[in-house]
Each structure stands twice: as C-alpha cells, then as structure tokens.
Amino acid sequence: MREAMVIFQPSGRRGKVPLGETLIEASRRLGVDIESLCGEKMSCGKCKVRIDEGKANLTGFQGEEEKFISSAEKREGLRLACAAKIKGDVLVFVPEESRASRQVIRKAATKRRIKIDPAVRLYPLTLREASLEDPQGDFERLSHALEGRYGLRDMTLDVEVLRSLGTVMREGNWEITASVWNSREVIRIRPGKVTEAYGLAIDIGTTTVAGYLCSLVTGEVLTTHALMNPQVTYGEDVMSRITYHMMHPNDGLHKMSQAIVDALNSLVENMVEETSLTPDDIEDMTIVGNTVMHHILLQINPEYVGTAPFPPAIHHSIDVKARDMEIRINPSSYVHVLPIEAGFVGADNVGVLIAEEPYKKKHTSLVIDIGTNGELVLGNRERLMSSSCATGPALEGAQLTFGMRAAPDAIERVVIDPQTHEVNFKVVGRDEWSQYSRPGEIKAKGICGSAVLDILAELYRTGIILRSGAFSKTQESNRYRVTKKDNQPEFVIAWKEETSIGRDITISLKDIRQIQLAKGAIYTGCKLMMRKMGIDKVDRIILAGAFGSYVDPDKALIIGMIPDCDLKNIYSVGNAAGDGARIALLDRNKRAEADRIANQVEYIELTVEEDFQREFIDSLQLPHMKDTFPHLKGIVPDDILNPQ
C-alpha cells in the first residue's frame, strides 16, 4: 500500500497514511480532532484546514468547497478536510475554530489587549541634500534629522546599515525611512516613506515551536505557524538533550543548536512566503523557551543547569544580533531572548507571567505550568515567588505500564460508573466512546497523558481506591485483580477484546503510586509556597502549558493535585508563553517589566524547605471527599461525597 506523510499543526502529530484517504480520515488516524458536524458530507463547512505545504499533493478543489471557502481563503490554501484526498506529503494547519473543542476554558491568544509600543519603530525623514555648504557625513545628516524631527538623541547605527546608507539616501532622493531599535540604534534604512514593519514572536517548546508574525504598527497577527522542534531527534525531554550534549561534547550542542536555528529559519521562510514579505522585512524578534531550550538556542553549555544547584548561564534578557545567531531576518536586527527566573523556571514562564500579570493583581494567583517539570508561581502585587517541582513524566503517561503518547488509539478519557464500576473510555481518533461501540470497533493501544488524571480521579470517586491510593479490599468489581506473576494489584481499563495489543490494558498500584508522586510534588510545591506566603487559599489558579490545556480542573481537585480554589477561578491559558513573547514583541515596556519581574520573583528551592519531606509524604494521600465538596456537588455522586 502506498503511503504519504501527513503532519498536522499546531499539534505536531504526524504519520504515514494511505494515499486516497481524506484529510479528515487522516486526522482521525493520527489523533487530531477536527470538527465535523455533517459526517464528512461537505455540507457543514466546519472542517476548514489550511495547507501549508504540499497543496499539489491533494485532489483538486471541489465545487462544494466554494460554498464555505472564499476566493481569498482559497489563495491562503484553505480546504475542507473532508473534501481533499491525499496524493502525497502534506503539512496541514488546523485553525482554532476547526478544532473539536475540549472541555477546557481556553483564552484566545489573539484577544489579549496589548499596548503597541514596539522596540522597533519607523521614522520617515526628508533630508537636506548634501552640498558644498553642508557637506556633513551621511550618518550625521541622518542622526541630526532624527533628533530634529523626532527628538531622538545619541543615535548609533549598525555597521551593516552604514554600508548601504549613502546609496539608500540617494536612491530615495533624500527621502528615507529609518527603522530604529529602542530609540538608540538605526537597524535598517529604506528609500522613500515606509509605513509597515513586522516582527516575529517565537515560543520554543521542547516538542513544538510556534511563531507569530505580527505587524509592529497595528499589532495584528498576520499569520501563525508551528512546527516540531527538530531537536526531538536528540532526546524527547530536556534532560535527555542535556545528556546528549554531555555524551557528544564535541558537536552535540552545536548540532542541537543548528537544528533549532534551521527550524526558525524555515519558519521565517514559510511565513514570509505566505505574506509576500522578505526575511529582511522582519525587523524584530522575541523568543521564549524553557531554560534548556534557551541555552541550546544560544549555544550555551546546558550541563550546569541540569545538575544541582541548577544555575542558568544568565537570568537577564539578552539582545543578540540576528546575524550572530545565524537567524536570517534583517541582519542588523536584534533577537530579544526573554529572561530566566531560575534553573528550571525559564523564559517561557516569564512569558506566562507578563501575559497573565499576577504581580499586578490584588488577589493571589497560582500559576501552574505542568510538563515533565512543574513550574509554579504564586503571588500578587505585593509579592511573587516561584519554584519548580520534579513531577516526572507520569502525568504525560510516559512511565505507566501501558503509558503511551497521544497517538491514534491511545485512551484519552475515562469515566467509571460508581455503581457498576464499568469503564467507559474514548480513544484518540475515534468519536464514539467504548460504551457506544460494537465489539471489535475499538482497538486501544495504551493510555496517554490526558487520561491519567481521569483514571486516578475516577478510581477514587468511585471508591475503587482509598485515600492512601491503595485498592479498597471490599470492592467486588471483576476488573480488580492481583497478578499472579508479581502479586501486583491492578484494575482493568480496557479488556483484551477492546485493544489491538492482545491483552488487557490495566492500571497497577505501581502506576497509581507514580501518579501520586507527581500530583504530590505539585501539591507540596503549592502548599509550601502558600505557607511561605502566609495564605491558605488562592484566589485564582492558572493552568499553563500543553498539559494545562487538557487537565480537567475538577479532576485535579479530586485527586488533590492543586490547592482548593473556586472551580470558576481555575482556568487554562493555553500557550500563554507564546502570548508573552508576542506581548514583548509589541510592547517594549514589557521587556523591562519581564526583567524586573524575573529578578524580583523569589525563587524557592523546595527541597531545602523545612518539612519538605513530611509535606510531600502527606500530599501523596488523596484528599477527603468532603474537603472538596462545595465545588464538586453534581460532579461526584452524593452518596460518595457523603458516605453513610
């Protein structure tokens, strides 16, 4: 069977699919949720996707598509995913509005109000022509005009600009436009009057890289692109990339750095192609990323930040000439890399902070950024503290017996009937839950991250496990058993017949302990910080990062992963780090604010806190049901909430 490679963005999910399948069929196969109300009959128009690469590798545009796709959208590359059949490799972007929505409150990034005060501004000028009476140098002519007309004093200019200055002035017949960085350095000069300038905000995640191309004049986002971080070849998580560097001291760092720089350059190329700009038209750039991504990008040895006491190479933001990073935008431009709070609280977290601004609020916010490492920020306008906790990969499903990544046929949601203890689950790439599927239709492969909290919460809510995490001995479910081989208690999530792996998919006591360790680490961090702050309740909990976007707040409360908080004040902010990069791009005051905040925030090293060990052990327990009662009414059955 002939196949093609299909990649869906922004999720980054990818895989080989048989030629002739529609994009929506491929999306299901790869675990990407695309909205489809009409059952793929080209009649609802909800499954619009944008083809970023390989337009010619799809079957032709159909008449039905024209009802939903304007000619402008057509030029942008939009198609109905149910209409376009795959003939070869394609890169598909699924717009926000076409994604099948999850039960998560998500702030739309584009709706943030951002002040427009960019670091790079345009200054059109009409210069006096050089003459024998006024033979001053080209640069002095320019800087005097900038001072006279705009009050900009003590200008410098980049040597690359100096090289073309005289020619551009004369080409423009003494009418020019100067791009000035931070009111102090001329970084570009063009003939005539120019009114548009552009910048690029980048969020470098361990797995995904996202870019936002923005107008520096209006603040508008012209286009958003995402791609896989090509460093995944060198390790799935940050620690394995540090290890790769240490195992390849000669070229490991350089290879990883080159990979991300190449990725940024191809991101730039794709974005400028789409918008008919040139790379030089990108005159400013901001970057956020965790500390290790930050270090690798800048070719900084990441070894020390990976071992105690985890000092980063630098906290402060840094402005590096694009050419010094080999990033192909306007070569005289600077790339602004946001500051780092602490070893494991990186520029991505700073991005979240300047986007959410907990330090400006009277009420106290708790920001939880969950990944392989948990980053916590707690505070208000009086005080701000941060810490990090080693959650391990259990919350992403990685270390569980049947754990797997969010790929097709991974179990992603789980509900357990409190009476019968029957399990109803859903797999990635299939709409019907197991309860509504016929035998043989479901072929589960394993358990992915988004099901992990479901399982722990459901097992506890239904009384299958106790507060300690141990299985209740009084239960009668036939799904509970103790393995003969190693005497391990376990609970069956999917029977052999519902899988494609030929055996039951179970959750073992050992798995439950892993999850408890992870949730306990987060809870301990939150609790110790709250104690240090002298509070016992937070006003608001912000869940950031990829994991944050599929955590159900109620589940997190049930298992005691997060401290008590009104459910309506718990929300996920999706890619707030990327929003932070965009905010810093458009408003230079926010760059200074980021440095100030990164410097002010008190970093708490949890492991050296008094009582850390005891608190951590305590936190492994699941909370008393009644403790979480007020918010869980209606979610947890009354007889469980108020046992006789």
Add this chain to the structure above:
Amino acid sequence: MREAMVIFQPSGRRGKVPLGETLIEASRRLGVDIESLCGEKMSCGKCKVRIDEGKANLTGFQGEEEKFISSAEKREGLRLACAAKIKGDVLVFVPEESRASRQVIRKAATKRRIKIDPAVRLYPLTLREASLEDPQGDFERLSHALEGRYGLRDMTLDVEVLRSLGTVMREGNWEITASVWNSREVIRIRPGKVTEAYGLAIDIGTTTVAGYLCSLVTGEVLTTHALMNPQVTYGEDVMSRITYHMMHPNDGLHKMSQAIVDALNSLVENMVEETSLTPDDIEDMTIVGNTVMHHILLQINPEYVGTAPFPPAIHHSIDVKARDMEIRINPSSYVHVLPIEAGFVGADNVGVLIAEEPYKKKHTSLVIDIGTNGELVLGNRERLMSSSCATGPALEGAQLTFGMRAAPDAIERVVIDPQTHEVNFKVVGRDEWSQYSRPGEIKAKGICGSAVLDILAELYRTGIILRSGAFSKTQESNRYRVTKKDNQPEFVIAWKEETSIGRDITISLKDIRQIQLAKGAIYTGCKLMMRKMGIDKVDRIILAGAFGSYVDPDKALIIGMIPDCDLKNIYSVGNAAGDGARIALLDRNKRAEADRIANQVEYIELTVEEDFQREFIDSLQLPHMKDTFPHLKGIVPDDILNPQ
C-alpha cells in the same frame, strides 16, 4: 638568470633580484637605504635587518654576524644585510636604526608619553561557588562580583562570552579574569588570574599598512610590522580605487575590502607568531586611515566621498565587532575606527591631531599632511580649522616629463652651483653623487618626488628661474635651452651620458608650472586659513605623512610652499597617524577627544572662499628672497639673497 622577489619594509619597495646577491646589494638595486659604514665587510654591524618571511631563503648565519646579533635577536630573525645572500623570496624589515638617515628631523614614535587607560581592562575575580542557597545565574554572579569588587555597574556581555562563561568559571575553580570593554561589556573571560592583555593599532595607508602590537597593561610596543596595502592592485591612489569600485559595481568594493581584511589578518598572524600569542590574545584594535581607506575597509560605498560635495558616510568614530569585519582577533572584541573630519580629511589626520595635540597648545600650529591630496589643520587651543587642497601628484614626481616613483636610479636629490649652474645629483641606490662619479657609473632613469622641491628651489636660488617661475632670459647656462619641436624652455638635470634612457633628463617650464600649482595650492590653503584665523604667522609647522618625511623645510620655504616660520619650529613627525592609532589604543579618553576634535574642527572648503582664485594665482609666484632671508642665511648664498 634566476631571480627572487625581495620586498623591503617599511618602504614597501620590491623587485626581482638575481640569486646570490646580498641583501644590501638588493637594497641598493631597489632604492632602499641601509646604513653601511664598513663597506659591506661585516665589521660595522650597522646593516642589521629583520627577516619577516623567507628566513630559509637566505644563506646561513655567519660567524661574523654573531658579534653584532645576540641570540635573542637571532631568534627574532635579525641578520646583517651584507652577510645574507638571497636564495629565494624574502620579506625584509629595515629597522629605523639601520636606515641611512635623511636630513629630516623625525620624532621617534616610541618616545611619546601616553597615558595608559585602555578601553579593554582586566578584572581578576574570585567568585562564590554556586550552591542551592545561592543558585544565581553565572552572568549575574560575574556582574555582581564586578560591581562589588570594582564598582562596575550595568554590565552586559557578548553572546560569545556567554557561551563559554559557565565552563570557564568551573575550569578556573571560580577564579577567573574578565576582560571588560569601556567599563560596560565583558568581551572575554579566562580561568585563573591573568595580568596581560594586548591590543593592535593599525594605520592603513593607501600604499602601506602598519601595525603596532602593544601591551594594554604597560603600553609597551611588543612589535611593529608593516606590509603593502594589497589594494594597490586595484589602483595606486584613492581616486583610482573609487573608480575601480564604480567600474566594478558588483564586486569591486568587496574585493578591495577583502584584500585589506586579509592583509590585516596576516599582519595579526605574523605578529602573534613572533610574540607567541594567539589571535584571541589581541583584545582591542584601533584603526586610522584616510576616508577612502576607512570606507573600503568598512565596505562602505566610497563613491560619494569622491565627488562634490564629498560627504563621508560617517564622521563619528565607530566600534564594530571584530567578527563583523571578519578580523580574526578575539571575536567579541570591538575594532575602534577613528573619526573622520571631512571628505578628504580622514581618520589618519585625526590620528595626527591627537598625537600632536595642536588644540591644547597656546601657540598656533599648522599641520601639513602632504600626499596626492594635501590636508591642512591650523589652530590652537582656542580654535581649530582644517581644509584640504588638491595638490595633484606633481610633488611626488608623477606628472613631470621625466617623473617616476622612488625606484633605483631615480634622481632623488639635486644641488645646483650658483656660479656655474652645474648640477650635482644623487640617484636612489647609489651613495656617490654625480659630481664624484666617473662617466658611465651613473645611470639616471628619471626624477622622483624627493627631488622635486630640490629642483624648484635650486633653480630659483641660483637665479635660473625668476619669481614667476619662467626661465631667466639673461642666464648663460648651456643646460638651458628651448626645444625645437614644441618651443618649450627646459633645463637639463642629467646629461644623456649620465642616464640609462639614452636622452637628457630635463625639467621643462611645463613641469615647473605643475610644481608651482601644487605648492601654490598648499600655500593658498595655508594663507586662507590663516586669514580666517586672523593671523599672519604661525608658531609651528608640522609636516606629516610620507612626503612630509623627505621635505626639506628650507626648500619648502624657498619656493613658498609653506608660510613663514622659524626653521627650528618646522619639523616632520613621520607616521604621526599611526602614533595616533596607538594613543587611542592605550588611552580611551583620547577616543572621546578624537571625536570631540573631529567634530569641533571647522572644515573650510577653500574653493568657495572669497578671493580663492586670486590668492591661488598670487601664490604661484616664488617668494621674494629677502622675505625668507632670516632663516636662509647660510643656506642661500649671500649674493643671491641680497642681489646687487
């Protein structure tokens, strides 16, 4: 006959010589003056030269040489020029003390008193080791230490330094030395305590490039190297290089720029090799050069500075990262290019100014920097003005009927007997004057620059020409004649038998007019500036540049090229531009001073001055003898000074 290429520095004279000749024989052939008192018998030791390239292309070190050359000098490559015979190509440097001296007062560059306050300073530090209690970033640890220990605030650091910071700190076991540029940017970091730093001062001439490698700690000059400016391939003077760029718009500028950058890099390599340093050990660099050299080096289009109104691309000094200029010293270091006063008054002139400091003196100095273009600076601590005058190449001998460059057998000195009008001359490469030579021994080829003023002054002093420059009709010399072909009056300097060209070498009225135009241009410039300054006499005249070093002040006075001044207050400062570069390297205050002076100096465009034309015509005349009398007593015979 097999030959080898021999190049003598710092004169840059070069040519093919037969194998087997000694270096001193070759020097004579190529017109280089090397002192030799013993007649090449290896017994006076005056002809020491340094072999910069091709040591193996000379015959072996001889026993006699050891009497004069210490083993340390031997390692440096010193030889006696009369002992070493040529077996292949060599690059020879003739030290100041081995040059056959000319009648010119020369200030030894190394004797200037320079304050040592370099832009790059070393700061040894002992840091506190990172710990869980103090996990701050490496850069913050460094900058806090720099502030705490040395009071340096708001430090930044170059991204290249950041890349190695963590490793170097740990390599040095938290003892490190930071190199800081201008008290604000860390440009290098090394483990342990380092106490030596080095810098390089460069003077880029149109023909020659000179480099001074200095200790930034003691100010000592470790070594001086010079080489030809390889751009000579693209044109002998600045205008022809501008033309080359205009005729080759695609790559002309790039080629010339690459040529000089390559030359600087090989200069660096040779110097660090000699001193056992590495290129990275050069942590600072200053450059002076005329405006066109400045522009080409920085890859700035030199077209506009070559055409009216001659605006340079920039007046202000500029600091460019070495790596952005592809100059291979410490890559994070800056190259400081000194400012430009006006289109034709370049950074080399600024170098002369900060070396001579006329702006600090109560008395009024006139600085005359003569080349193809004359650059004039007049002033004192109250006021400073500059101008440039187009002298043309006549003073260098280039446009005269028998003009040639200073190559072997060029007439370089001329004396005329006031009674007999007999001519006694000397050619390059031969010690004996014509008067003391036997027929056939002298084979003059033409007239070079250093003889030009001699000839005009001697013709006038002896009454052969009149004040107007025209030949006296009453003279009876058989050397005076009018050509039949074009009715041109001329005077024979060398008879056919004394030449190798088979005809008399003469100076024609047309030649005299050329010289008058050149000297008149300089005198007019001086006079108009003095008028603007409101003075009729200057206290001091400083002759700078290559031509300045072979101008006899008395001759210049006789022909009225320079205004009246006490002979003892007229002196040549040799390569004062290079001294200026060295001063700026060692004392950063002088950089600011240079920018201030370059900005303050009033540039006078002579050609738009009132009366310019009339003054210029007047200045073509030769001065009344009695006007120059007081200083010329004993130089000009009394009967000429006081004609009956």
